[in-house]
Amino acid sequence: MSDTDGHPDGPGHGDPDPEELAHTVEELERKSATASRLFDVRRMIGGLFVVYGVILVVVGAFDSDAEVAKAADVRINLWTGLGMLALGLFFLGWQLLRPMRPPSAEELAEAMEGGPRPDGH
């Protein structure tokens, strides 16, 4: 908790003590839920880019000659779509091959008791 128990708070002693602030942060780090509860962003990026990629590839396949001519004679929707699809699949594949490591039961128990955090803090 970020209270300031036992800290002299009168005039002249008003500066928060650096060591105490560092302790507060350590304490909060132990209680933090980000590492254990936050979802994997690779799934979101991968999902959105696959959807974008598919849309653009389909649109690009049916682009009219006028549209291709506008884009300096490049089927830009098709190429961009393929690129985005590839990036999306890369993120989904990466996430499948190297999933975020959920903390083990032992580490969770340690965290509950206020022990060191999984990554060695």
Next chain:
Amino acid sequence: MHPLAAELRLDTNALDYVIMALYFVVVLGIGFLARRSVKTSLDFFLSGRSMPAWITGLAFISANLGATEILGMAANSAQYGVYTTHWYWIGAIPAMVFLGLVMMPFYYGSKVRSVPEFLLHRYDRGAHLLSSVLFSFAAVLIAGVNLYAMAIVVEALLGWPEWVAIVVSAAVVLVYITLGGLSSAVYNEVLQFFVIIAALLPLTILALKHVGGWDGLSDTLTESRGGDFMTAWGGTGIGSDNPLGANWLTIVLGLGFVLSFGYWTTNFAEVQRALSARNLSAARRTPLIGAYPKVFIVFLVMIPGLAAAALVPEIGTSGSDLTYNDSIPFLMEQLLPNGMLGVAVTGLLAAFMAGMAANVSSFNTVFTTDIWEPYVKRGRTDAYYLRFGRIITVAGVAASVGTAFIASSFSNIMSYLQTLFSFFNVPMFVVFIIGMFWKRTSVKSGFWGLLVGTVAAMLNYFWIYKQDVISIPSDQGANFVSAIVGFVAGAVVMVIVTAFTKPKPAEQLAGLVYGTRSPGMSEPPAEGDDAWYRSPALLGWGVIVLAALCYLPFSF
């Protein structure tokens, strides 16, 4: 900021709007999903210091990749040519490497939650409060200016009224940051990074093809703008004349050293991303991982700017409706078919939101942990500060919406204010660098260095330059000189004040001054972080060499 030319209205259709809508759904979804991971104030303000390096690294660069930066650097290229590379290769990379290799152990190891908090540890509450208040004002102001800039672009491209664009995007940023805190800001920044690249890369390729490749572009512009336009250093000899109004010395010292180190190493909107990393190694790698894309992003903004200058030779003059800022929107209108057009508009919107969200998420942190918690309501529970952080996010977004509306009626005042606040990073950097490398630096000198340095830079810009006491050919050149003045003035005052006041006791300097260590700096590397390709020194020196190599083709 000038209103964009009316002919820039894009021929968007339902497909483009579907692409935009999908993006907004995902952005908000990230906010809602991130909410359950916010348990403490540290989760809200710094993602519990638990993010992996690749995420913080991409967020670090994305926070800088706001649309004002993208449109502004394309404009810079249309106006000044290849000189724009200086803002990247010398004006960003060395500072980012310095942050990662030299400064990060002090920042991350001291467990501070913000840049001003570091000043509290090294100096006193005077320096702390001054920097916190200035930073808070600047962050809200810049967020507002971002919103306004977006509203102008969206009005020109899509025909939405300005207030609709301002309210809608402010609401989206508000929702995802209030719910998920820094985690959703950072996650969205990573997503934005890829969307922005997906928008700019195809546009750059088409623009280049359209003007006849690099050779065609180079020939056209060399003919119309002179040989120096396509070089990085041509005409920058001291005493010689060039459109930038700066010589190699002011470029290296003003832009490459003072301005860039000030921005990249002490601007909390950037440093916050690194402080959310999961360990010291990841924190050090954050700016280094960001530096690699930064080396190449310059091509994605410079080539469109150059192409616009080649296609519309009168751009930016009274002979054309187009201003330099219109370079990218102009090419979008000319070259992109529906579909890709939707991606490009989404990329611009993403960039505006990235720029705004970085400021909002750093503002709520500084206001809560550096102003409210130590000086207004001390000793409350963590749940109180978490709740306060959410409330102040709402207040900050509301204030930036207000700023945006004020900007729409007084845009000159806004650009003035923006310049004014830009001078505040420079003395911040002086105070950091002297305090970090000179043990004797007294606690009182921080406040005075900050104050005098800021005032001196402003005086130089607004009095000596604007009132023509000394003639400097361009605003950019004057910026560089003002930054150098602010740096020197701040440094001199710090040395004088230090000579007459007490140093900080040596035992309180551990982990704050170069050559000392704190317990937080000696943590062993986590499993896997000792791999050679994760070595900060290798990553850092590698990107410096890469940036130097990139200069070669543009230097001779």
